[in-house]
Structures are given as C-alpha cells and as structure tokens.
Amino acid sequence: MSQGFDGISLRDVAVELDGNAIVGGINLEFAPGSFTSLLGPSGCGKTTLLRVLAGLQQPSLGTVHRGGENITKSTPAQRDCGMVFQTLALFPHLNVIDNVMFPLRRLKLPTASMRERALELLRMMHIEDMAAQPIDKISGGQAQRVAIARALAQDPHLLLLDEPFSALDAELRDELRTEIRVIQKKLGISVVMVTHDQEEAFTVSDQVVVMNAGAVEQVGSPATLIVSPQTQFVAKFVGRRNEITCYLNDGCLYQSETNKLVASDVTLASGSESNRYKVYFSPDAVVGSGEIEADVLFHRDAGGFPQICARCSGTTIWLNNLWSDSPETIRFGLDMSRVFAFADTQCE
Numbered sequence: 001m002s003q004g005f006d007g008i009s010l011r012d013v014a015v016e017l018d019g020n021a022i023v024g025g026i027n028l029e030f031a032p033g034s035f036t037s038l039l040g041p042s043g044c045g046k047t048t049l050l051r052v053l054a055g056l057q058q059p060s061l062g063t064v065h066r067g068g069e070n071i072t073k074s075t076p077a078q079r080d081c082g083m084v085f086q087t088l089a090l091f092p093h094l095n096v097i098d099n100v101m102f103p104l105r106r107l108k109l110p111t112a113s114m115r116e117r118a119l120e121l122l123r124m125m126h127i128e129d130m131a132a133q134p135i136d137k138i139s140g141g142q143a144q145r146v147a148i149a150r151a152l153a154q155d156p157h158l159l160l161l162d163e164p165f166s167a168l169d170a171e172l173r174d175e176l177r178t179e180i181r182v183i184q185k186k187l188g189i190s191v192v193m194v195t196h197d198q199e200e201a202f203t204v205s206d207q208v209v210v211m212n213a214g215a216v217e218q219v220g221s222p223a224t225l226i227v228s229p230q231t232q233f234v235a236k237f238v239g240r241r242n243e244i245t246c247y248l249n250d251g252c253l254y255q256s257e258t259n260k261l262v263a264s265d266v267t268l269a270s271g272s273e274s275n276r277y278k279v280y281f282s283p284d285a286v287v288g289s290g291e292i293e294a295d296v297l298f299h300r301d302a303g304g305f306p307q308i309c310a311r312c313s314g315t316t317i318w319l320n321n322l323w324s325d326s327p328e329t330i331r332f333g334l335d336m337s338r339v340f341a342f343a344d345t346q347c348e
Contacts, residue, residue, distance in 0.1 A: 006067025007032045007190070008053065008158060013062035015048050022048045023214040026062065030207075032157075035184055035191045037201035040211035041237075046194040047086075049211075050160050053192060055079050077106075081158035082151030086166065088143055090135050096146050097122065097131040103153045121149035124183060141172045148180065152187075159184070161193040165200065177204050198238065202226075210234050235280040235340040242282070242317040244292070245344060248275045253336070257313040260291040263336045276344040281334050283307055286319045290333015294319070299326075 013026040023045035030036050030053075038046040051057035052064060055076040063072045071079060082103075090099050100118040109117075122128040125145040130138055138146070144164060151159060161180070165173040181204040184191045195201050201208050202222035210217045210225065210233070218225060218234045229235040236243050245256040253262040256276065268277065284305065294310035294317060301307070306321040310330065323330055 009065045010049070010052065011063050011065060013049070013052060013059045013064070015045075015052065015057060016060045021214060024061075026216060028209060028216065028219070030158075030190055030192055032190055033188050034206045035181065035204055036193070036207045036209060037205040038192065038194045038209050038211060039196065039198065039201040040217075041196060044211040045214040046196075046211055047162055050083075050162055050192060050194050053079075053158070054081055054083050054160050079158070080156050081160055082154065082156040083160040084144075084147045084151045084162065084164045086162045086164070088147040090143060090147060090150075092135050094135065095131070096127070096133050096135065096138065096142075099135065099146055100149045100153055103150060107154070117153060118149070121152055122146075124152075125149045125179070141168060141176065144168065144176060148183075152183075157189055159189055159191045161191065163194050163196070166195075166197075173200070174203075180204065198240075210238065212237070229280075229340055232278050232280070232342045235342065239282055240318075241280040241340070242312075242319075243315070244279050244281075244312065244317075246277050246279045246341070248277065253277075253279070253334075255292055255313065258293065260293060261333065262290060262292055263334050263339075266336055268341050274344065277341045278344050279334070280340045280342075281338065283318045283320045285335050285338035286322060286332045287335050288322050288332060290331060292332050292334075294330055294332070296326075296328055296330060 008030045010026050010028045014024040015022045026049060038049060040046055048057060052059055055074055059072065063070055065071065091102065094102065097115065097118050100121055101114045104114040104117060119128060119131065122131055125148060127142055127145050130142055135143065165176055168176065177200055180191070205222060207219060208222055208225055209219050212233045218230045225234060225238045229238060235241060246253050246262055247256050248266060248268060251266055252264050253266045254260060255262055262279070292312065294312035297309045297311060299306065299308055299321065308319045308321045308330070310317055310319060319332065
C-alpha cells in the first residue's frame with residue numbers, strides 16, 4: 001500500500017486489439033480524491049481505458065503516470081488500486097469474509113489482522129452479519145457490497161468500477177452509488193467508474209469523461225456538460241436531446257427537409273460555410289410559434305411536465321405538451337436561447 005497518491009494520468013494512450021483501434025489519442029487527468037465517470041455508449045472504449053489504468057491492458061501507444069512516475073509497465077499489484085469487475089468475480093468456494101480477506105493473504109498478515117480488516121469493511125458496507133454466508137446464498141446487492149469491500153481491502157488510493165450497478169434494480173442502484181460516494185469522501189480515495197447511465201454519472205461524479213467511438217468527446221463537471229456541450233455527440237447524448245437538420249437564410253432558421261420556419265432573428269455562434277446546421281433541443285425548448293410539423297404518437301405524464309412523443313420528418317422526438325386540445329398533428333418552433341447548433345460538417 002502506498003503512503004500517498006499524486007493522481008493518475010493517461011498521456012497519448014492508444015490501444016489496438018487484433019489490428020482494430022479500440023481507443024486513441026487519450027489524454028486524461030484523474031485528480032487525488034476525485035470521482036470520475038467514463039460515460040458513453042457500449043463499445044466506445046470505456047472498459048478498455050479502465051483496464052489500462054488497472055494494468056490489465058498494456059497500451060499500444062502512450063504512457064500511464066502516477067504523479068511524476070511512469071507506471072505503464074507496472075503490474076496491477078504495483079498500482080495501488082482496487083477494482084470491481086462487472087461480473088464481480090467473487091470466489092464461489094469462499095464465504096463472504098474469506099472473499100474480502102483474499103487479497104490480504106499475499107501480504108502475509110496474521111489471520112486475526114486480516115479478519116479484523118475484513119470485518120471493518122463489511123461493517124462499512126452494512127453486511128457484517130453476512131460474514132459467514134456462502135456467496136451463493138446472498139443477494140445480488142449483497143454480492144455487490146462484498147465485491148466493493150474486497151476491492152478496498154488493501155486500502156488502495158484508486159478504486160476502479162466497471163459498470164458496478166448495471167445488474168441491479170433502480171432502487172438498489174441508487175442506494176449503492178450513494179454509498180460509494182459517501183465511502184469515497186470518507187476515505188479520500190480517487191474513484192474512476194465506467195457507466196452508460198447518465199443519471200448515475202451525474203449523481204456521483206466530480207468529473208465526467210464523455211466518450212464515443214474510442215475517443216474523448218468532452219471532459220467536464222456534470223453542470224458544464226449539460227449547459228455547454230462542445231460537440232454534436234455530447235449535445236445529443238447528454239440530456240438525450242432531439243436533433244433536426246436546419247439551414248440559415250437572412251437571419252431565419254428553417255428545417256432542411258421541409259423548409260418550415262424554426263425561428264426568426266437568429267444569430268448562431270458557430271459559422272457554417274454551407275449555412276447548414278445540426279440543431280439539438282430538449283423538450284422544454286419548444287415554443288408554440290413556428291412552422292415545424294410533427295405527428296403525435298402518444299402522450300406521457302410521469303409526474304413532471306406532460307410530454308408528447310411525436311414523429312418529425314421520420315425522426316422520433318420528445319416535446320413538452322403545449323397543446324390542450326390533443327391534436328394529431330402539431331406545429332412548433334424553438335426558443336433559440338435553449339438550443340445548441342453546430343455546423344453540419346457533412347455539408348461543408
């Protein structure tokens with residue numbers, strides 16, 4: 001166990017497997033005591049980066065550093081980190097406390113010391129009374145707690161979590177991610193968590209790394225990613241915004257497929273040589289004035305503002321319901337102060 005932790009960084013990291021580029025050009029900093037989520041769709045390279053941090057995957061290019069030390073060639077045992085795998089990887093032939101004690105055995109500590117440490121962690125995870133239970137006799141949520149306790153057994157300064165709550169129901173997922181954040185704050189450790197769940201990432205993280213197709217799209221706090229997306233992918237993926245294609249003509253924005261008016265007196269910060277843009281908007285950016293047409297599919301009222309699911313030029317969109325008379329076809333425009341527009345590079 002190390003006596004200090006200066007943060008960890010990835011510098012120009014790339015990974016190729018069987019001739020296929022998995023991730024490339026990765027430069028990231030993970031500050032001491034921070035909680036970072038790697039967020040993105042399946043297959044974007046999140047777990048590969050986690051394995052690089054753990055020492056389970058050697059980068060094809062680039063280096064891994066802890067403080068000023070290059071640890072690229074260091075083994076997992078030398079990296080002062082604990083890891084919870086998506087499959088948990090608990091030992092079925094050992095009971096709960098023996099699973100937690102297992103990583104301590106290589107330190108050749110007295111059995112009493114190992115047991116005391118394991119019980120301390122089980123208390124922290126609120127499952128001390130399960131210590132003697134066989135692994136196949138505990139629930140999925142309890143098994144998750146055992147895996148976390150085992151990962152913390154050697155008092156690491158970095159905890160790596162690979163989609164740790166994906167197999168749990170919503171209530172238990174919320175409970176466990178809250179506990180992880182509390183433990184992280186209490187112990188002062190750094191956490192890097194892989195997830196495809198935006199709510200999960202935004203609830204617990206200081207920093208979120210949004211990934212797509214093996215590259216980093218944007219790094220920032222949850223608030224920054226929501227109010228200031230820097231790429232088309234982030235604008236659509238974060239917040240699950242709607243997308244339409246538009247063009248700008250004499251200060252007016254029109255929908256490309258229909259030439260219908262979207263908004264008047266428009267000034268866009270990002271220029272486009274073709275005057276064509278990808279426009280991203282959330283359901284609450286809709287206004288009643290405008291000419292965009294959409295066919296109503298169904299209504300949803302989940303306790304917030306009632307919403308409409310509609311089809312607009314072949315695309316499914318969600319809108320706040322501004323129409324009291326339940327029309328089959330609706331017309332709307334956009335509040336451009338709540339919209340994100342990017343030059344349509346396919347038309348440049």
